[in-house]
Amino acid sequence: MxxxxxxxxxxxxTCKFGVRAATIFDMLQEAAHAMSQDxxxxxxxxxxxxxxxxxxxxxxSNSLNTAPIVAHRLGIKPSSICVRVDTLCSGSxxxxxxxxGLIESGIxxxxxxxxxxxxxxxQRWESIYMNLMTNDHDWDSAMGLAVPPPFFGMIADAHMKxxxxxxxxxxxxxxxxxxYGFNNPxxxxxxxxxxxxxxxxxxxxxxxxxxxDCCPVTDGASAVIIASEERAxxxxxxxxxxIRGTGQVATHGMSAGWPGxxxxxxxxLKKAGEIAYKAAQITPKDIDVAQTHDCFSISExxxxxxxxxxxKGEGGAFVASGQVKVDGQTPTNTDGGLLAVGHPxxxxxxxxxxxxxxxxxxxxxxxxxNAKFGLTHNLSxxxxxxxxxxxxxxxxx
Amino acid sequence: MAELKSAKIYGVPQxxxxxxxxxxxxxxxxxxxxxLYPFYDNMxxxxxxxxxxxxxxxxxxxxxxxxxxxxxxxxxxxxxxKTAKVVSLTETMAGAPLGFDSPLIVAWLGFDKxxxxxxxxxxxxxxxxxxxxxxxEVQFVTFEVPSIPIDVKKETKICDRVYYAFEPVKK
Numbered sequence: 001m002x003x004x005x006x007x008x009x010x011x012x013x014t015c016k017f018g019v020r021a022a023t024i025f026d027m028l029q030e031a032a033h034a035m036s037q038d039x040x041x042x043x044x045x046x047x048x049x050x051x052x053x054x055x056x057x058x059x060x061s062n063s064l065n066t067a068p069i070v071a072h073r074l075g076i077k078p079s080s081i082c083v084r085v086d087t088l089c090s091g092s093x094x095x096x097x098x099x100x101g102l103i104e105s106g107i108x109x110x111x112x113x114x115x116x117x118x119x120x121x122x123q124r125w126e127s128i129y130m131n132l133m134t135n136d137h138d139w140d141s142a143m144g145l146a147v148p149p150p151f152f153g154m155i156a157d158a159h160m161k162x163x164x165x166x167x168x169x170x171x172x173x174x175x176x177x178x179x180y181g182f183n184n185p186x187x188x189x190x191x192x193x194x195x196x197x198x199x200x201x202x203x204x205x206x207x208x209x210x211x212x213d214c215c216p217v218t219d220g221a222s223a224v225i226i227a228s229e230e231r232a233x234x235x236x237x238x239x240x241x242x243i244r245g246t247g248q249v250a251t252h253g254m255s256a257g258w259p260g261x262x263x264x265x266x267x268x269l270k271k272a273g274e275i276a277y278k279a280a281q282i283t284p285k286d287i288d289v290a291q292t293h294d295c296f297s298i299s300e301x302x303x304x305x306x307x308x309x310x311x312k313g314e315g316g317a318f319v320a321s322g323q324v325k326v327d328g329q330t331p332t333n334t335d336g337g338l339l340a341v342g343h344p345x346x347x348x349x350x351x352x353x354x355x356x357x358x359x360x361x362x363x364x365x366x367x368x369x370n371a372k373f374g375l376t377h378n379l380s381x382x383x384x385x386x387x388x389x390x391x392x393x394x395x396x397x
Numbered sequence: 398m399a400e401l402k403s404a405k406i407y408g409v410p411q412x413x414x415x416x417x418x419x420x421x422x423x424x425x426x427x428x429x430x431x432x433l434y435p436f437y438d439n440m441x442x443x444x445x446x447x448x449x450x451x452x453x454x455x456x457x458x459x460x461x462x463x464x465x466x467x468x469x470x471x472x473x474x475x476x477x478x479k480t481a482k483v484v485s486l487t488e489t490m491a492g493a494p495l496g497f498d499s500p501l502i503v504a505w506l507g508f509d510k511x512x513x514x515x516x517x518x519x520x521x522x523x524x525x526x527x528x529x530x531x532x533x534e535v536q537f538v539t540f541e542v543p544s545i546p547i548d549v550k551k552e553t554k555i556c557d558r559v560y561y562a563f564e565p566v567k568k
Contacts, residue, residue: 151518157487
């Protein structure tokens with residue numbers, strides 16, 4: 001049997017995230033352009049595979065089999081794979097796992113992973129109404145579960161009661177991530193600073209969340225190249241960044257199947273992390289920089305616990321003590337995260353991957369010194385599924 | 398920008414009267430569309446039910462056609478106890494999805510150890526904002542939701558529908 005190939009992320013780019021006067025195809029082309037600037041010399045003909053991540057592409061294009069449309073608009077002619085994936089908020093992170101498998105098996109050599117979402121629809125009511133489709137329609141959605149703040153508000157309530165997490169600790173997540181995103185030209189809230197007083201005085205969205213606890217409603221697109229080690233070497237002079245391990249765990253699609261004892265406990269994330277760490281042959285303490293799914297401030301607090309960066313229940317103190325800042329133990333969401341950059345579902349995982357790629361190549365805007373191992377994480381829907389990808393400057397031996 | 402005029406038809410006029418909405422908010426509940434129709438038939442009698450596997454005894458929720466524990470297809474309908482306690486709740490005062498009135502009150506429920514369910518996300522109705530708090534007892538309640546036309550052979554059948562939520566138990 002042939003030896004397994006090694007998969008690398010070569011580079012990538014995103015369009016400007018925010019409320020965009022553009023279609024999904026416009027934004028994908030902008031992201032492809034940004035990617036071409038990041039990987040000089042890359043040509044459409046170099047690409048043999050396309051994995052396109054989007055949940056709402058059908059609604060936004062009034063088309064169903066959208067991957068060939070994306071291929072046409074981007075000028076590529078995939079010959080190994082051409083497919084759309086929908087895992088909601090983890091779409092392009094899932095696509096990176098699939099691309100890795102295709103490259104390691106030898107089916108593909110150079111895969112374009114791209115993702116997009118247009119969540120600001122022609123009329124505002126539809127943006128909320130459409131979210132009724134992001135859960136199990138016949139059960140949770142029929143209870144009115146649409147946009148996620150009420151559900152994550154209950155997660156925050158559970159964490160505060162069980163572990164003593166405070167509103168100020170949640171605020172430190174938002175303040176830190178807005179600070180990270182300040183110099184990110186593609187962030188929805190780029191150039192916007194946030195103080196803890198601003199945070200505490202913001203209008204209430206739903207208890208205990210104020211406006212800055214929640215990521216915004218965002219349009220955007222992102223694109224990355226995943227390639228075999230040999231092709232990656234031919235494409236770039238930068239240090240190679242390897243995909244070392246992945247994990248994806250889905251335990252339920254409806255609230256009755258919630259796997260934790262309480263909403264504050266996310267055993268499915270813990271398991272996804274353990275699978276990825278094992279494959280990557282590292283432990284949580286080896287992670288130099290992380291991009292976790294801070295859809296809400298409380299999410300990052302639970303995630304640093306379940307991913308093993310601190311003990312369970314100590315996430316609030318961990319973030320508030322500066323351990324997620326650029327000189328802390330595990331710098332987290334160093335480009336601004338979902339809270340400051342925004343969260344166009346299918347585009348987020350690849351956006352995170354671009355940031356980790358830059359960090360491990362030593363060229364990020366908020367650079368972590370000597371970063372060797374990086375991690376990306378997404379949750380999907382109302383915390384139904386967790387996806388983890390671990391990167392390194394050296395391959396797994 | 399052109400001024401809206403009531404005489405002008407917007408959207409997709411060809412669909413007028415054929416589809417009530419693009420996205421139906423409620424399940425298809427009739428035997429012609431859904432093998433779980435007994436759940437909804439039972440609900441019309443005020444019963445909260447689910448399926449139990451005759452082979453392995455596993456009780457699933459939501460109800461199923463094949464047991465998720467053993468994939469057996471011999472199932473029976475059982476009644477679920479209809480009370481629970483509120484663990485946590487949130488009240489959405491504005492911005493509830495179209496079709497849901499504000500305040501939209503939703504809760505995370507916990508059930509007794511004897512109950513087949515451990516927890517469940519539900520909507521709370523017949524309740525004022527600020528009335529309910531964690532620890533309070535709530536009970537299963539049904540209500541009518543919009544009927545839907547479906548084609549059955551050459552006829553169009555109007556399917557009446559119900560759904561459920563929980564409401565405070567009067568002290």
